[in-house]
Structures are given as C-alpha cells and as structure tokens.
Amino acid sequence: xxxxxxxxxxxxxxxxxxxxxxxxxxxxxxxxxxxxxxxxxxxxxxxxxxxxxxxxxxxxxxxxxxxxxxxxxxxxxxxxxxxxxxxxxxxxxxxxxxxxxxxxxxxxxxxxxxxxxxxxxxxxxxxxxxxxxxxxxxxxxxxxxxxxxxxxxxxxxxxxxxxxxxxxxxxxxxxxxxxxxxxxxxxxxxxxxxxxxxxxxxxxxxxxxxxxxxxxxxxxxxxxxxxxxxxxxxxxxxxxxxxxxxxxxxxxxxxxxxxxxxxxxxxxxxxxxxxxxxxxxxxxxxxxxxx
Amino acid sequence: xxxxxxxxxxxxxxxxxxxxxxxxxxxxxxxxxxxxxxxxxxxxxxxxxxxxxxxxxxxxxxxxxxxxxxxxxxxxxxxxxxxxxxxxxxxxxxxxxxxxxxxxxxxxxxxxxxxxxxxxxxxxxxxxxxxxxxxxxxxxxxxxxxxxxxxxxxxxxxxxxxxxxxxxxxxxxxxxxxxxxxxxxxxxxxxxxxxxxxxxxxxxxxxxxxxxxxxxxxxxxxxxxxxxxxxxxxxxxxxxxxxxxxxxxxxxxxxxxxxxxxxxxxxxxxxxxxxxxxxxxxxxxxxxxxxxxxxxxxxxxxxxxxxxxxxxxxxxxxxxxxxxxxxxxxxxxxxxxxxxxxx
Numbered sequence: 001x002x003x004x005x006x007x008x009x010x011x012x013x014x015x016x017x018x019x020x021x022x023x024x025x026x027x028x029x030x031x032x033x034x035x036x037x038x039x040x041x042x043x044x045x046x047x048x049x050x051x052x053x054x055x056x057x058x059x060x061x062x063x064x065x066x067x068x069x070x071x072x073x074x075x076x077x078x079x080x081x082x083x084x085x086x087x088x089x090x091x092x093x094x095x096x097x098x099x100x101x102x103x104x105x106x107x108x109x110x111x112x113x114x115x116x117x118x119x120x121x122x123x124x125x126x127x128x129x130x131x132x133x134x135x136x137x138x139x140x141x142x143x144x145x146x147x148x149x150x151x152x153x154x155x156x157x158x159x160x161x162x163x164x165x166x167x168x169x170x171x172x173x174x175x176x177x178x179x180x181x182x183x184x185x186x187x188x189x190x191x192x193x194x195x196x197x198x199x200x201x202x203x204x205x206x207x208x209x210x211x212x213x214x215x216x217x218x219x220x221x222x223x224x225x226x227x228x229x230x231x232x233x234x235x236x237x238x239x240x241x242x243x244x245x246x247x248x249x250x251x252x253x254x255x256x257x258x259x260x261x262x263x264x265x266x267x268x269x270x271x272x273x274x275x276x277x278x279x280x281x282x283x284x285x286x287x288x289x290x291x
Numbered sequence: 292x293x294x295x296x297x298x299x300x301x302x303x304x305x306x307x308x309x310x311x312x313x314x315x316x317x318x319x320x321x322x323x324x325x326x327x328x329x330x331x332x333x334x335x336x337x338x339x340x341x342x343x344x345x346x347x348x349x350x351x352x353x354x355x356x357x358x359x360x361x362x363x364x365x366x367x368x369x370x371x372x373x374x375x376x377x378x379x380x381x382x383x384x385x386x387x388x389x390x391x392x393x394x395x396x397x398x399x400x401x402x403x404x405x406x407x408x409x410x411x412x413x414x415x416x417x418x419x420x421x422x423x424x425x426x427x428x429x430x431x432x433x434x435x436x437x438x439x440x441x442x443x444x445x446x447x448x449x450x451x452x453x454x455x456x457x458x459x460x461x462x463x464x465x466x467x468x469x470x471x472x473x474x475x476x477x478x479x480x481x482x483x484x485x486x487x488x489x490x491x492x493x494x495x496x497x498x499x500x501x502x503x504x505x506x507x508x509x510x511x512x513x514x515x516x517x518x519x520x521x522x523x524x525x526x527x528x529x530x531x532x533x534x535x536x537x538x539x540x541x542x543x544x545x546x547x548x549x550x551x552x553x554x555x556x557x558x559x560x561x562x563x564x565x566x567x568x569x570x571x572x573x574x575x576x577x578x579x580x581x582x583x584x585x586x587x588x589x590x591x592x593x594x595x596x597x598x599x600x601x602x603x604x605x606x607x608x609x610x611x612x613x614x615x616x617x618x619x620x621x622x623x624x625x626x627x628x629x630x631x632x633x634x
Contacts, residue, residue, distance in 0.1 A: 004393070005390060005393035005394045006394070008393075009379075009390050009393075013379070013381050013382065016381055017381065089377035089378075089379070090373070090375055090376050090377030091376070091377040091378070091379060093338075093343055093371075093373055093376070094373075094376055094377075094391070094438070095394070096342075096343055097341050097342070097343065097366060097369075097370075097371045098366070098391060098394035098395055099363065099366055099367065099394065099395050099396055099442075100394050101363070287345075
C-alpha cells in the first residue's frame with residue numbers, strides 16, 4: 001500500500017506556514033491557561049498547596065476534560081474537507097488518475113490528519129506534570145486517559161473523512177460532522193441520564209431478586225451506552241476506579257458481578273466505528289461515477 | 292495496430308444518456324480529434340478512458356487492458372488532462388510534479404530528474420520554484436501537460452486543452468502536442484472548435500448526443516458538421532464592393548464587415564485608405580454550401596476585383612444542431628442523417 005505520498009504531502013504542507021503552529025499554540029494556551037487559573041485559585045485557598053492530593057485530581061480531570069473536548073473539535077477540522085475540498089479545488093480527479101488506490105487516498109488523508117492531532121496531544125502531555133506534582137493521580141490513569149483521547153481523535157477524524165467523501169461541499173461536511181460529534185459527546189450522556197431516570201426505579205420484576213438483576217443489567221448497558229461518549233467514558237472510568245479500585249473491570253453498586261471496564265467498551269466501539277467509517281470512505285472513493 | 296478499442300460504450304446518468312453504444316478504434320501513434328457540441332459526450336468519453344467514469348455497459352481496451360476489469364493497468368498507460376483542473380496551494384512547480392511522481396510510484400531518487408526533464412520539455416524550467424497558484428493559465432496548462440506525462444504514458448487524453456488560452460498560448464500548446472506526438476504518443480484531444488485542432492489531428496470522431504456520427508479525416512467530418520460555413524476573408528481596398536459581390540453569390544446567408552473591438556477606428560484607415568496596411572479589411576461570411584460553394588465564393592470575389600489577402604474557413608461545431616444521429620462506421624455512407632447534417 002502506497003500511503004506515503006499523500007500523507008507526506010498533507011503533513012508537510014500542513015506544517016508549512018504559520019497556521020499549524022498557531023493552532024498548536026492556541027490549543028496549548030487554552031489548556032495551560034485553564035490549568036494555571038485553577039492552580040492559582042487553589043494556591044490562594046490553601047496555604048500549603050504542595051502535595052495537596054485534593055487539588056491534583058481535579059486539575060488532572062480538568063486538563064483531560066478540556067483535552068477531550070478540544071480533540072473532538074480539532075480532529076475533524078482536518079478531515080471534513082479532505083475529500084470535498086479536493087473536489088472543490090478540482091484536484092480530486094488528478095489524484096484519481098494516479099496509481100493511488102481509493103484505500104491509499106483515504107489512508108493518506110486519515111494518517112496525515114491523525115498524525116497532526118496526535119502531535120498536539122503529545123505536546124500537551126507535560127501539562128499533566130502539574131497534576132503529578134500535586135499527587136493523587138496514578139500513572140496508569142494518565143495512560144488510560146491519553147489512550148482514550150487518541151481513540152477519540154481517530155474516530156472523530158474517521159467520521160470527518162467519511163462525511164467529506166459522501167457530501168459535496170466542505171461546509172455541509174463540517175455541519176454534518178460537528179452535529180454528529182455533538183450528539184455523541186453531549187447528547188448520548190444526556191439521553192442515558194433521562195432513560196436511567198425513567199426506567200431504573202420502575203423496572204418491573206416478578207421478584208425482588210429478578211428486579212435487582214434486571215436493574216443491574218440495565219445499569220451496565222446504560223453505563224456502556226454512555227461510555228460511547230468521550231465525556232461518558234472518562235466519567236465512567238474514574239467513577240469505577242474511585243469506587244471499586246478496578247482498572248480492567250467494573251462492578252455495579254450493590255452487586256458482586258463484574259463487567260468489562262467502560263474504556264474497553266469505548267475503545268472497541270470507537271475503533272470498530274473508525275474502521276467501518278474508513279471502509280465506507282474507501283467504498284465511496286472506489287465508486288468512480290458517483291463522485 | 293489499435294491501441295484503443297472501444298466496444299459499445301454506454302453511460303447513463305439517471306435518465307440522461309451521455310454515451311450511447313460508442314464503438315471505435317484508435318491506431319497507435321495517432322492524434323485523434325474528438326469533436327462535438329457541448330453535451331455530445333466528449334468529456335465523458337475521455338473520463339471513461341481515463342477510468343474516472345465507469346461505463347454503464349460496454350468496455351474499452353486501452354493497450355490491451357480493460358477499463359472495466361483492469362483500471363489500474365489502464366492508468367499506467369494513460370495520462371488525462373481535464374479542461375479545468377485545480378492546483379494545490381503553497382506548492383511550488385517542482386513540488387507539484389514530484390508529488391505526482393510519487394503518486395505514480397516513481398522512485399524517490401528519480402523524481403527530481405523526471406520533474407526537471409518535463410519542466411524543460413514544457414518550457415517551465417525557469418518557474419521551477421514558483422508557487423503553482425501564481426502561474427498564468429497558459430503555464431498551468433503546460434504544467435498540467437507535464438503532470439500528465441509524469442509516468443510516461445503511451446496515451447494522452449486531453450480535454451479541450453486550448454479552450455482557455457489566448458492565441459499565442461494555443462499555438463505554443465499545439466506545438467508542444469505535436470512534439471509529444473513525434474515522441475510516439477497516441478493523443479486523444481477534444482474540441483468543439485475544430486479549427487483549434489485541425490492542423491494536428493490525423494483522424495476525428497464526431498459525436499452528437501452521445502452517439503458516434505462519423506469517424507474519419509477532416510474532410511469526411513466537415514461534410515456533415517454543418518452546411519453553414521464560416522469564412523473569414525482579409526482584403527485590401529474597398530470593402531463595399533466585396534460585400535456586394537459576396538451578398539450576390541448564391542448561398543451566402545450573411546456577409547458582414549468585421550469590426551475590430553479594440554480598434555474600431557482602424558477599420559476605415561487613419562488616412563482615408565491611403566495606407567495599404569491600414570486598409571486591410573476583414574469580411575466574415577456565413578453561407579450554406581459545400582466545398583464547391585466555398586470555391587465558387589472565392590472565384591466570385593476574385594472576378595469582382597476584390598484584392599484578397601487571405602481566405603480562411605473556420606469550422607465551429609458549436610453550430611452543430613443535429614439531433615441524435617445514427618451510428619456510422621468509419622468511411623461508410625450516412626443514409627439516415629438528418630437533413631441539417633447532410634452536405
């Protein structure tokens with residue numbers, strides 16, 4: 001597979017000029033600004049801030065939360081115009097007459113976009129050092145969170161790429177992509193909360209034990225559905241770790257039954273969706289007369 | 292030997308039939324002009340041969356490879372240049388060609404050499420580090436041609452390459468295409484103004500409404516293109532006499548003095564006709580007739596003492612108003628041609 005030329009070209013020209021560095025600066029500026037404000041606020045409230053574990057965790061939460069939201073908006077920005085933009089510029093047919101196969105065109109675009117987002121995420125890692133200095137955050141928590149951020153970046157990029165291949169204009173592609181991302185990011189957890197509020201207290205059962213089992217199963221399903229949202233998975237993971245101390249599995253309160261941890265379901269779901277979206281993109285690019 | 296063999300190529304876009312059972316062959320090393328009005332199917336045909344559009348039915352073999360079953364093999368041997376194509380911003384001319392060289396799998400160590408050779412061929416070497424978006428239309432066309440040649444294809448598919456160019460640039464591009472032909476390339480070139488390509492092509496395909504009307508040489512297609520002939524006559528002296536003679540010639544539908552839009556005052560000459568150069572006039576004639584009629588018009592003008600400097604016919608297929616004609620095999624008669632297409 002010859003992904004190299006397109007990925008190199010995209011990455012090389014993205015890094016050329018002030019735009020890429022401006023975006024990186026703004027991204028890191030927002031993250032570090034928020035962290036600094038929180039740190040300064042806490043230093044005024046507490047006399048001995050050094051080693052304050054109560055501050056370390058919220059700071060970590062804040063940084064990772066901001067990271068997730070920013071990645072959800074930054075990652076698709078590089079792919080919503082990947083194919084539609086080529087069409088609008090009149091360069092897409094030029095690419096299609098080369099020896100690059102549809103999978104190589106899609107792969108090159110995807111890797112170039114994801115590479116830049118991962119570069120941004122990598123550059124923000126030193127900020128976590130602040131949370132580590134204060135304590136209260138385990139290294140594996142950070143690894144897990146960064147993994148989930150990377151998975152989010154992959155799926156958001158794949159979504160933008162797929163919509164870009166199916167929609168004629170970049171503006172339409174951006175509108176559809178961000179509408180879908182917002183629905184997953186915020187809409188999904190809200191929907192789960194509403195469903196949980198409606199169903200969980202009133203779940204019918206023939207006996208107390210079966211009702212409890214039904215409640216437990218429904219709770220697990222709702223946690224997993226909510227975990228498909230990047231916000232949901234961080235909330236689920238942290239809540240699970242704080243209540244049960246488990247990383248790879250979770251338990252529903254009041255039950256001894258263990259289930260796979262939310263991040264596993266999130267990772268599986270998002271990587272599967274990314275693969276599916278990528279396949280749909282390749283399929284679309286392969287249908288010559290539909291483009 | 293045929294390098295392209297098209298067999299009943301058909302393309303439907305919904306209810307619209309863009310190509311309707313097109314069959315033709317192209318000899319290796321030929322320059323084939325594909326002519327027809329807009330919507331005749333010229334671009335669809337080229338895109339199909341470039342594997343950008345899949346046929347609804349039918350197939351074509353390009354250098355022995357099927358455009359349906361082996362599109363990748365076809366892309367190896369074809370180079371396609373669209374009538375309008377974009378360029379990447381922030382890219383220099385050299386980077387542009389090197390990028391496409393990479394897309395065609397040319398080894399990294401050879402890319403620069405290939406790109407610079409091609410830039411020399413299309414006379415753009417002096418623009419090697421110029422951003423692509425700063426090039427003029429003519430230079431972009433030449434760069435497009437260089438890109439088309441990057442993998443040294445045997446067949447070039449050029450979609451109206453001269454359409455947006457000024458006369459000088461057209462001439463330069465025509466010379467370049469002739470040079471490529473001398474290198475052994477088979478060239479398919481579309482145009483709706485035959486004059487743009489008539490001095491290059493050895494063979495023509497005339498399309499109307501997605502159907503092949505005729506394949507043959509220029510004379511062969513001119514007999515069907517349109518019985519209305521457009522002739523530009525440059526002459527010295529009194530244009531009034533020329534107008535009178537032309538208008539009295541049988542078959543002349545319209546004879547008008549050409550007005551130069553840039554120098555309208557020059558038409559009568561600054562010195563009242565004393566300066567011979569300034570009294571060079573142009574007469575545009577539209578008439579209904581064949582080659583013999585054109586010859587008769589010239590004879591009438593000469594007999595009428597009109598001092599003719601040049602007598603030039605231009606063929607404009609945009610005037611072709613033929614409904615869907617029957618498929619006519621090469622050099623065969625056209626028994627069912629619509630009246631307006633028969634000579």
